[in-house]
Amino acid sequence: MLLAFDWTQLAQQIVIGLSSGGVFATLAVALVLIYRSTGVVNFAQGEMAMFSTFIAWSLVHHGLSYWAAFFLTVAISFFGGVGIERVVIKPVERAPVLTVVIVTLGLFFLVNGAARWIWSPEVRSLPNAFSTRPIDVAGVAFSIQDLGTIAVSLGAVGLLWLFFRFTKLGLASRAAAVNPEASRLVGVRVSWMLALGWGLAAAMGAVSGMLTAPALASFDQNLMQPVLLYAFAGAVLGGLDSPLGAVVGSLLLGVLINLIGTYVDWVGTDLRLPVALAVILGVLLVKPTGLFGRAEVVRV
Amino acid sequence: MTARYGPVTALHGVSLSVGEGEAVAVLGANGAGKTTTLRAISGAVRRSGRIAFAGQSIARSSPEATARAGIAHVPEGRGTLTDLTVRENLRLGAYTRRDRAAIKEDEARVFGYFPRLRERRDQRAGTLSGGEQQMLALARALMLRPRLLLLDEPSLGLAPTVVGEIFRIVGELNEREGLAVLVVEQNAALALEASARAYVLEVGKVAIEGESAALRRDESVRRSYLGY
Numbered sequence: 001m002l003l004a005f006d007w008t009q010l011a012q013q014i015v016i017g018l019s020s021g022g023v024f025a026t027l028a029v030a031l032v033l034i035y036r037s038t039g040v041v042n043f044a045q046g047e048m049a050m051f052s053t054f055i056a057w058s059l060v061h062h063g064l065s066y067w068a069a070f071f072l073t074v075a076i077s078f079f080g081g082v083g084i085e086r087v088v089i090k091p092v093e094r095a096p097v098l099t100v101v102i103v104t105l106g107l108f109f110l111v112n113g114a115a116r117w118i119w120s121p122e123v124r125s126l127p128n129a130f131s132t133r134p135i136d137v138a139g140v141a142f143s144i145q146d147l148g149t150i151a152v153s154l155g156a157v158g159l160l161w162l163f164f165r166f167t168k169l170g171l172a173s174r175a176a177a178v179n180p181e182a183s184r185l186v187g188v189r190v191s192w193m194l195a196l197g198w199g200l201a202a203a204m205g206a207v208s209g210m211l212t213a214p215a216l217a218s219f220d221q222n223l224m225q226p227v228l229l230y231a232f233a234g235a236v237l238g239g240l241d242s243p244l245g246a247v248v249g250s251l252l253l254g255v256l257i258n259l260i261g262t263y264v265d266w267v268g269t270d271l272r273l274p275v276a277l278a279v280i281l282g283v284l285l286v287k288p289t290g291l292f293g294r295a296e297v298v299r300v
Numbered sequence: 301m302t303a304r305y306g307p308v309t310a311l312h313g314v315s316l317s318v319g320e321g322e323a324v325a326v327l328g329a330n331g332a333g334k335t336t337t338l339r340a341i342s343g344a345v346r347r348s349g350r351i352a353f354a355g356q357s358i359a360r361s362s363p364e365a366t367a368r369a370g371i372a373h374v375p376e377g378r379g380t381l382t383d384l385t386v387r388e389n390l391r392l393g394a395y396t397r398r399d400r401a402a403i404k405e406d407e408a409r410v411f412g413y414f415p416r417l418r419e420r421r422d423q424r425a426g427t428l429s430g431g432e433q434q435m436l437a438l439a440r441a442l443m444l445r446p447r448l449l450l451l452d453e454p455s456l457g458l459a460p461t462v463v464g465e466i467f468r469i470v471g472e473l474n475e476r477e478g479l480a481v482l483v484v485e486q487n488a489a490l491a492l493e494a495s496a497r498a499y500v501l502e503v504g505k506v507a508i509e510g511e512s513a514a515l516r517r518d519e520s521v522r523r524s525y526l527g528y
Contacts, residue, residue: 168395175381175392182379185342186444187367187396 011140013262014255019146020230021254022153026208027224027231028238028246029157030201035240037177037197038089040100044107046228048084049205050221051111052077053213054119056206057126066127070210074203081202085195093191115221123218129211149211156207157247160200164243173197226273230257233276236283239293249291253279301349301359303333303340310336312504313349318448321478323471325491325512327525328501334484335376337501338450341482342366342373354447368396372446376453378437382426386417389425389436393443403443410439413469431462438466442473449473451483455490463487467494488525492516500525 027049034042052073059069088107092099130148134141164170175183176193183190205224212227213219230253231246238249256279257272267275289295303311311333318324326334340347343363351359358366367373372393381389390410394403411418414435420428425436434454441449451470455463471494473479485491492498492512500508500521508521515521 168391171384171388171392172395175384178383179379179381181344182375182381183392184344184363185367185373185375185379186393186440187364188392189364 008140009262010259012142013258015142015146015150017255017258018251019149019254020258021234021251022150023208023211023227024230024234024254025247025250026153026156026204026211027227028235028250029160029243030204030208031231031235032240032243032246033197033201033204035235036243037173037194038100039097040104041232041240042107042201043101043104043228044111045201045205046224046231047108047111047115048077048081048202049209049227050224051115052080052202052206053126053209053219053223054115054221056210057119057124057213060126066129066214070129070207073210074206077206078199078203080199082195082199084202085198089194089198090191093194112221119221121220123220125216125218126210126213128214145215149215153207153211154247156204157243160204161243163200169196229273230254230276233280235290236280237290239290241294242290242292245290245292301340301347301351303336303345303347305336305345310345310504311340311347314340314499314501314504314506316499316506316509318480318482320447321474321480322497323474323481323483323495325495325498326482326484326501327488327491327498328507329525330486331503332501333504334501335452336504338373338375338452338482338484342371342450344373344375367444370444370447371450372441372444372448373450374437374441374452374454376456378433380425380428380433380436380440383424385424386421386428386436389440390443393440394445396444402445406443406445410442413442413472414439431458431466434458434462434466438469446479448480448482451481453484453486455485455487463490470494488521489516 027045030045031041034040034045055076056069056073059072060066064072084107088103089100092103128145130145133144135144135147164174172183172188173193173196176188176190177197180190208227209224213223231250234250234253235246236249237253238245238247253276257275260267260275261269261272283290301311302309302313314333314337316324316337326337328334336345339345341351343358343361343366347359349359351357353366353369353371356369358369361369363373381392384392390407394406397403416432417436417439420432425433428436438454454466454470467490470481470483474481483491483495492515495512497510498512498515499506508515
């Protein structure tokens with residue numbers, strides 16, 4: 001039995017899992033960005049990503065190529081995210097966490113409703129970002145689409161890391177997220193750093209939406225809801241306050257649910273979402289800080 | 301100026317001044333309003349009244365704006381960013397500045413004052429000792445190239461030798477570089493030695509003010525604050 005194991009299939013399934021994990025990772029990083037600075041999970045993150053994907057669809061519909069639409073949408077989403085923070089979040093900046101959570105829930109329905117109002121609820125599709133041909137690596141056939149998705153999502157996360165690690169603005173926004181009081185005293189405009197975080201989160205979400213849609217035969221306004229759950233599970237697995245953890249957690253989750261779906265017959269494709277929820281529950285019970293998160297120390 | 305935390309008024313009309321290049325101390329018991337005085341100046345607490353710096357009113361300025369105007373505030377508890385490295389903390393101190401070359405020079409100058417920070421420049425600030433973190437907080441404030449330095453309880457929780465070193469460096473900055481300093485201290489003897497003038501606060505008001513040398517000889521100040 002063991003000898004007959006199909007290693008080729010395993011390798012293929014791992015790459016497929018990494019590809020979906022990469023998509024989760026971009027959205028998970030968006031969640032972490034906002035969680036670190038405001039202490040709440042932005043429930044509207046998936047809907048914002050869906051809205052961005054519809055913008056991309058409109059651009060492609062008006063004759064732009066996929067990649068032109070991709071980069072334009074990322075830019076539009078960045079400014080959209082900044083705008084949302086200024087209009088909706090800034091007024092509740094000093095409010096209790098629960099208030100902000102409810103605002104993001106409201107934002108969920110607002111963005112979803114706006115997308116239904118602007119784009120009629122018919123199904124649509126985005127062209128493939130990559131060639132659909134398979135590519136042969138060491139005798140195993142992988143899909144270029146999957147490899148491309150992994151590359152783009154990790155590339156986006158990597159660019160974000162470079163920004164935070166090596167630029168002055170990135171340094172200031174890291175400082176503002178951890179210690180707003182002290183950051184103000186050195187002249188950092190903390191409130192704008194929050195807006196910057198929302199902009200970057202929206203841009204990352206746009207990447208994840210635009211990588212999700214082409215892989216599907218068709219999509220509608222509910223496109224990102226399962227992805228948000230997977231991203232949340234990935235972020236919790238890695239530690240909600242750790243960007244690196246969110247990426248590792250999402251990749252692990254992507255591989256895990258794909259392997260379980262492939263090799264455990266009764267899970268199939270239908271039960272993948274419950275598996276993700278089981279991961280959230282398991283992590284919260286066993287290690288609430290996740291793989292890379294740090295326990296918050298409260299001084300009494 | 302007066303200042304309040306929500307419904308609680310912490311300062312009831314405190315009036316004080318710091319001259320160009322002058323070192324001034326603010327003394328007083330716990331809860332007298334020393335920290336609030338500094339926070340009111342830098343805008344970290346709601347305040348009213350007149351506050352002017354270098355001829356400009358800063359009574360309505362946010363902390364971001366007072367920092368940009370040239371006031372560096374080293375808060376109580378230091379406010380070092382423990383997740384960032386020593387170097388990153390210093391770069392953050394120079395956040396409002398655009399003059400790259402001068403920032404490089406200042407970094408070298410600050411490392412000259414605090415050689416121990418140079419040794420630990422790539423360590424996370426959270427791994428430093430309390431004394432080193434206080435030095436880092438001071439060094440970060442200097443990276444702003446301030447005209448006025450607000451120091452809140454620099455001696456808090458530190459060993460006497462470290463406190464001595466920090467006050468020696470602050471004194472040097474004041475004398476050699478003409479940096480104006482407003483220092484809040486629990487340790488009155490130390491603060492009076494390091495300053496030219498001093499204010500004693502009592503429940504949100506200035507109770508006594510004068511030359512530090514005179515206050516050191518003053519019978520009532522000695523009994524209440526110096527303990528001998």
